[in-house]
Amino acid sequence: MICSIGDNILSPLGFTSAENWNAVCSGHSALKRYSDHFDLPEPFCASLLDWEKVEEKFAQLPNNHLENYTRLEKISILSAADAFQKAGINPAAEDVLFVLSTTKGNVELLQDLHDYEPSRPYLWRSAQLISRYFGNANEPIVVSNACISGCAALHLVKPLLQKHGFRYVAVIGADVLSKFIISGFQSFKALSPDFCRPFDADRTGLNLGEAAATIIFTEMAETKRNTIGIVASALCNDANHISAPSRTAEGLLKTLRSVMAAEKNLSASDIAFVNAHGTATRYNDDMESVALDRMGWNKLTVNSLKGYFGHTLGAAGVLETVISSHELLNGQILPTIGTQNPGTAAEIHVALQPEKTDKPLFVKMISGFGGSNAAVLFTKFLAV
């Protein structure tokens, strides 16, 4: 079984997975209203990190002056350091590979490069500095596949462990927000002026969020503590439009069919819940509802975590997998906060209240610009 042996979430709700899990169980949201922020003319709602706290935490790390690290690199390093500690493995070992999932990396440096070298906005450079911080000499992989980056990175884990000789793969998802990203989404009319309402009939758009999240994977026959394992993953392109999802949900449907066909005897009746992308844009949520409907999954519990963290871009697939793994292992499905009155193109069951489950599987699904869709099927992997 390819399973997680250590994870971390660094978000405004906490610096560890446990802190984040406790916060979401208490119904806390990191979303706030901002005006006159990032020198932007329009106000917005987002989940922004407290950078003084991040600096404090970063100052406690050893070797934190190897480089003048950027905001993105700092949260990535902090997140990975905690996950490696939890996993109890040496990140410098030659059988450890780093995979960074980010959509925009250090793009904020285009506004002002400060004292950084000209190569610093390049995503590969951040990934190198992050893996080298840990003394890892392998060339890291950078996946930059818009909103699905995190799940596209998870999709690489199986071949890296089973075919390419790595014993451990550390998937780090991270993005920070800036004038660049917020203004772009605003120009796209994709941002809600208010707190987001995933799958709500009156949803008005998404909120963005800053976070880093890490999962360290390895392949084991048995485990000493309860964790999650990857059963199957799939990516599919809609080949329809670069910025609008397919109305028939063709690509997402294909990913769901693919993960359910990956092994014999996989049954939807064993799925505890589907953690959707649920951005609260009209088109995304409608499309996801159509995919679930076409799977015949109208009665399955679906939730979205965007009301807690916002859409954390390259971190989303990783962060939401970590939260979902806590849901599965604790048998407790989180409600979709922000949503009151679900209403999507197809009728689905959106969790509005906490629900109990003892089923063994969950599906993480996600879609994004470029017509890309991903689904990953996870299972409980229980201690013997």
Add this chain to the structure above:
Amino acid sequence: MKNLKILSYSRITDDFVSLNGDLILRRSASDEPNNVARHWLSEIYSKIGMEYPKFFKMDLLCKAGTMAAELVMRSLNMVNDEVKENWAVLCFNAAGSLDDDRTYQQTIQTKENFFPSPAVFVYTLANIVSGEIAIRHHLRGESSCFVLEDFSAPVISRAFEDALDTADFGLGGWIEFDKGHCDVLICAVGTGNQAELTDFSAENLNSIYQKKY
């Protein structure tokens, strides 16, 4: 493991366009050398006789990638309206979408001149080029985009081999556009019986990338 072959490949650089190892266009030396891109890419578009209105909306990275993919698919007689469910699209580069990112940044740099454009912003994602290629050729397999420091045949061939564990064909490769310069190698990869086809390997990928025209 499948016996993978390079079914067709094309190159678009600052200086030439080639298809399956044959030069098909060379940029005339009189053109401005430091920012060849815009005119050169338009010239390629008209000279290869491509007809695709979406081309004119694209950023330069997507223009370069889409034209190189067009040449490859054309040489395979695969430019048609048929949906291709089992074709993967894999793109690799060093700059991601930084060329378009810089263009977008200019539209928001100062408060006085703040005109963020959704038409520019949509191209500020590294994987849009894979989406454009998938749309043009109706490719509905997996698509992904990877950023690495330099062209690396081993990294690219490893990713193609992994994707082709499930997909039947792969289209993509190195699609770099940065600071006015382009460097594109696109290949179609799949199983093929024809003896004249080149084996898909890191070594062969590297030699078709390095070949000068």
